[in-house]
Amino acid sequence: MTAVTNPGVESAPYTVEEVCEHFDPVLGLEVHVELNTATKMFCGCANRFGAEPNTNVCPVCLGLPGSLPRLNGTAVESAIKIGLALNCHVRERSGFARKNYFYPDMPKNFQISQYEDPIVFDGYLDVPLDDGSTWRVEIERAHMEEDTGKSLHIGGATGRIHGADHSLLDYNRSGVPLIEIVTKPILGAGVRAPEVARAYVTALRDVLRGLGVSDVRMDQGSMRCDANVSLMPKGSSTFGTRTETKNVNSLRSVERAVRYEMGRHAGVLLSGGSIRQETRHFDEQSGTTSPGRPKETFADYRFFPEPDLPPLEPSRDWVETLRAGLPERPWERRARIQTEWGLSDEELRDLVNADALDLVADTVDAGAPPEAARSWWVSYLAQQANTAGVTLPELAITPAQVARVVALVAEGTLTNKLARQVVDGVLAGEGEPDDVVAGRGLAVVSDESALTTAVDEALAAQPDIAEKIRAGKTKAAGAIVGAVMKATRGQADAARVQELVLERCR
């Protein structure tokens, strides 16, 4: 490591390698996930992103006097599923607590959360790293709470609170179900700490997406990560002072924020300074962090039990039913599918990136061979989605319908060309594939006598070509095949027509 040339400057850009010559990093990651339930946590208002301000609000989520919370059963179920997917214990009896603070984004002046008895606790997630190895991240707890409203700060130069003249509040998000997932301290990752942080949040996102409990859109705030970072001198086992970096809004930012904070901490510590325990704000543009508010102590929140919500005692039957219904882990599923279908790494990556893996898998489950299923989704259907400006999952065709089209081709009812027309019909809302075949009259002409008649007519119409074929110039048959295909409006099997032409000229 180079000498500290500028001891007063805290932003000295130490690389993680330099940092780890002197220190062991300790991480703690807190991830907030908004559930995709139909309604909010404690009232029946719609849980919907992007609605007009204050249109999904009621006395409960506005904190009006006399209103009482009523717990959303699906949100509890999602919380338990998340816990089980993270190998957590489900608490036999858990309850809610009021976290008191005065800020206009929470109109009750407290947030309903869980404190001493979170619904799930003590788990782990085995996280795949880039080199194919696995890192076990221990989970401390996951608890249920409600999201806050959104503030809009007016009059400041940057839309931030500093210098603002007044603020405007939209409570549509107030009361949206949130699950906060907290890791135990992540130790021993060394120079890989930034990568482990990103890999953990990525794996968590994939697991949650697989469970179908959240949209997990970091860009829309339905998944948010706070990264706690501290350094301890090599050989020490006493944690250093930590900072908590907020506003980390992408997977890449998780890695960058951890790397930046490691370097910044080392700069401060190696120049004889000390780290202030504080919240920091990540800036996507510069990749740096800046101080937020001093971290509040727990006592400031005056947690106390929520008297308006009875405790939860999930039955063993309920928990075991949910456990039995858990999906395969996304990366294990991908590995299995890759082997079963014989895909290259690149083919698999293309499927994942195009959001096509589930669609192809469902198409295979509906009876189509993997190669045909994959081919439809990554080529013709991908083109149609692209043209329509929608994602593949948004296309108006189901995996079962694609599988039926594949089956119709395999049994000879459709040629590939006709199959594309059937798909077009399904996309245009003309019904199931069989309805489109019937409605558009698209089935292959497989009636041998009809085909034979058509071939004879074509031969009679072009006697000179018929003569050439009889003389052994089989290439000339192409013209007759073309004429037959035209006469049958493309609904004949060209290969069979070719055979018939040669038979009739023998």
Place this chain on the structure above:
Amino acid sequence: MSDITRDDVAHLARLARLAVSDAELDLFSGQIDAIVDTVSKVGEIPDDVPPTAQVVPQTNVLRPDETEPSLPRDVALAGAPAAEEGRFRVPRILGEEL
């Protein structure tokens, strides 16, 4: 006897955005005094009694995840001292962003 003054009631009323008349200041200061006295009896409970947050023996009271009508926006905003662009308007927030 605690000593809730008229000034305390006026302060509380302002925090709660309630209009309270002069006569009500006297009435409420007496009433709140009695309430505070009653609550202070909690302090007489011995330390070895476990805290009680629930008095009704219920568990797992869950609501189906089905939407119910929200308030019309003008109704939701009607109780606010100020509104702007369909949002609740609040004075400048001193201190740091949470």
